[in-house]
Amino acid sequence: MSVVKSPVLSDLAVRIIPCLDVAAGRVVKGTNFKQLVDMGDPIELAQKYQQQGADELVFLDIKASIDSQASALEMVKKVAMNLSIPFAVGGGIKNIEDVHRFFHAGADKVTLNSMALAQPELIDNIARHYGSQSIVVAIDVNLEPDGSHAIYSHGGSRRTNLNYQHWLNEVVTRGAGEILLTAMHKDGTGSGFDCDLLAAFGTNFPIQVIASGGAKKTKDFLDAIQAGADAVLAAGLFHRNEYTVGEIKDYLIQNNIPIRTTL
Amino acid sequence: MTNQNTRPIVIIDLNSGNLLSLENALKENGENVRRIARPEDHHFTGDELIVLPGQGRFAYVTARIDELNWRHFLNRWLAEGGHLVGICVGMQVLFEGSEEDPESQGLGFLKGRCQRLNHAKTPMIGWAKLDSYKLNMKDQYAYFVNSYAALNSPYATAKVNYGDSFCAAVQKNSVYGFQFHPEKSGRFGRELLQHVCG
Numbered sequence: 001m002s003v004v005k006s007p008v009l010s011d012l013a014v015r016i017i018p019c020l021d022v023a024a025g026r027v028v029k030g031t032n033f034k035q036l037v038d039m040g041d042p043i044e045l046a047q048k049y050q051q052q053g054a055d056e057l058v059f060l061d062i063k064a065s066i067d068s069q070a071s072a073l074e075m076v077k078k079v080a081m082n083l084s085i086p087f088a089v090g091g092g093i094k095n096i097e098d099v100h101r102f103f104h105a106g107a108d109k110v111t112l113n114s115m116a117l118a119q120p121e122l123i124d125n126i127a128r129h130y131g132s133q134s135i136v137v138a139i140d141v142n143l144e145p146d147g148s149h150a151i152y153s154h155g156g157s158r159r160t161n162l163n164y165q166h167w168l169n170e171v172v173t174r175g176a177g178e179i180l181l182t183a184m185h186k187d188g189t190g191s192g193f194d195c196d197l198l199a200a201f202g203t204n205f206p207i208q209v210i211a212s213g214g215a216k217k218t219k220d221f222l223d224a225i226q227a228g229a230d231a232v233l234a235a236g237l238f239h240r241n242e243y244t245v246g247e248i249k250d251y252l253i254q255n256n257i258p259i260r261t262t263l
Numbered sequence: 264m265t266n267q268n269t270r271p272i273v274i275i276d277l278n279s280g281n282l283l284s285l286e287n288a289l290k291e292n293g294e295n296v297r298r299i300a301r302p303e304d305h306h307f308t309g310d311e312l313i314v315l316p317g318q319g320r321f322a323y324v325t326a327r328i329d330e331l332n333w334r335h336f337l338n339r340w341l342a343e344g345g346h347l348v349g350i351c352v353g354m355q356v357l358f359e360g361s362e363e364d365p366e367s368q369g370l371g372f373l374k375g376r377c378q379r380l381n382h383a384k385t386p387m388i389g390w391a392k393l394d395s396y397k398l399n400m401k402d403q404y405a406y407f408v409n410s411y412a413a414l415n416s417p418y419a420t421a422k423v424n425y426g427d428s429f430c431a432a433v434q435k436n437s438v439y440g441f442q443f444h445p446e447k448s449g450r451f452g453r454e455l456l457q458h459v460c461g
Contacts, residue, residue: 008382009424011391013404050449055390080283086406086447106283108447131319133386133408177388204383231389260390260404262449 008203013260014252015055015231016221016245017210018238020045021062022091025071028062029236039239043078049238050085052245055260057083058111058136058180058233061091062155073105080106088136096125103130111180113138114153117160120174127175136210137176139167141197142184149197156184178208180233186214188236193220195227203228218243218251225257269460270346273305274298274314277327285316285350288446288453292460302336309345312460313337317352321377321411322364324352334370341372346437348459351409354433354440363411373418373433373440377411382426385410391443393431395421399458400432403451405443407431412442 020027020042027045028036039045046057059079061072076089089102090111099110099122116123116137126135140152141164149164171179183194193211201209208230215221215234224232237243249259272289276282276298289296299305315337317324328334340347349357356369361377369376380387390404400421412429421432423442433440439459445452 009426009428010382011424012387012407013390013392015389077283081287084288084447084449084453086444103281104283106281108281108284131386133388177386206384208384208388230384260392262451263403 011258012230013055013258014225014229015210016053016248016252016259017056017058017231017233018045018049018054018245019058019060019212019233019235021060021235022072022075023062025075027239029239042075043082045239046079046083046087049245050083053249053260053262054085054245055231056085057087059087059089059091060111061089073101076102076105076107090136090138093122095119096122096129099126099129103134109134109136109177111136111138113140114155116171116176117151117153117162120170123171123174123176127177132175132177132207135176136178136180137171138180138182139171140182140184143194152184156187172206176207178210178231180210180212182213184213187212189214190216192216193224193227193229193232195223198224198227198229201228218248221248222252222255222257225252269293269295271311272296272314272460273307273311274316275333276300277317277324277331281318282316285314285446288456289314289460291453292457301331302333309343312346312348313340315347315349315353315356317350317354317356319352320363321352321355321361321369322367324356325364325367325369328356328370337370338372341370341438344436347439349438349440350446351442351444354442355411355413357433357438357440358413358416361411372438373413373416373435375413375416377413378427379411380409380426380429387425390448391423391425391431393421393423395432397421397432399455403455404448405431405441405445405452406447406449407443409442 027039029039086108088109088111089107140156141149144150151160151162193214210231211224211229212233252259355377357372358369359371360369393400395401414429416430418433418435419430420434423431431442445455
């Protein structure tokens with residue numbers, strides 16, 4: 001008999017998800033959503049990460065409100081034709097018709113952030129049409145000077161009055177399939193994921209949590225996973241070639257984390 | 264390699280989801296891939312490989328099978344030994360029914376009913392390593408998106424654990440079922456599709 005590793009029977013591997021922030025058809029990276037630097041062509045980068053062992057990709061069109069949506073759809077189609085792993089797209093989704101267009105173009109999931117806050121019933125609507133597995137709700141949370149956790153919208157630029165815990169519960173109740181949690185106070189700082197926030201979910205939280213924001217070293221990934229993250233998302237450290245997805249995975253495998261390998 | 268000898272592929276389009284990735288993956292094995300909504304949309308010779316994808320609820324997929332006139336056709340196809348690949352809910356409808364929608368009837372090609380996975384986090388979303396005796400699946404990681412599954416079948420060719428142990432793949436004669444998404448399972452999935460399309 002082998003040793004039981006987890007109290008719940010699960011063969012799921014922890015996913016490593018490179019995130020590609022796209023603006024005007026190029027992958028960009030900024031610190032705290034500002035000062036954008038060109039990081040390359042989205043299709044080329046997507047294929048490179050797939051080759052390195054990425055389990056999934058997320059494309060966020062961070063200037064979608066300004067750019068026309070046609071370019072985003074064109075990119076989604078190209079990605080779908082060139083990838084054999086799942087991918088999510090977000091940015092500029094305003095209604096269920098936009099969602100239809102993204103799925104029709106080949107996206108596996110959509111990521112909602114500001115629109116989920118402005119129009120939470122959109123979550124229910126997508127869940128009804130496509131199932132919970134097709135919606136990731138992105139939550140930008142910031143640790144405020146008074147020690148409370150505030151939810152932000154519009155790429156981290158507007159503070160909302162929502163209670164963090166209430167919003168988490170509402171997102172689950174409305175039918176989100178996953179939560180993409182970005183700790184704004186950690187994003188781009190390279191000081192690691194916010195493990196306290198991750199640990200607070202516990203093993204019985206009903207949907208998966210993707211940790212985002214703050215990764216700098218391999219150990220940061222391990223800490224986030226040990227704190228309870230089901231998946232980890234990172235952008236800059238992959239785009240800057242500080243680590244390949246494979247290097248992060250090798251380190252996690254050495255530390256007995258269940259990770260997908262390709263034979 | 265030429266595509267002269269691969270059988271024609273017909274994808275059943277029940278309008279229950281995005282077929283672009285699957286169609287694209289199947290076209291890697293040859294250009295002879297058609298997507299049709301109703302059996303009368305194609306002149307079947309019996310030599311085709313039918314691909315039955317399924318996304319959404321069990322009841323939705325079985326209702327579409329009825330509305331678009333597939334039930335009788337598929338029952339005969341399966342009885343006569345035709346080639347077919349069911350993916351995700353497309354595999355589940357090969358069974359008799361599902362706990363998801365107890366009133367809805369599956370095709371009943373395989374005995375048994377699908378059940379809800381006994382895990383706090385559903386749907387199961389992500390990659391899991393296949394426990395299989397088949398060399399083309401053994402120890403490979405496949406991408407899953409499901410809350411329900413058939414837990415047991417004498418025709419299981421791969422199993423995976425998520426709350427329960429369930430059938431990740433089945434094969435009975437020339438009929439294959441994959442609970443995971445081969446078209447989203449990286450190179451392994453593409454090679455698996457190539458194998459079943461051969």
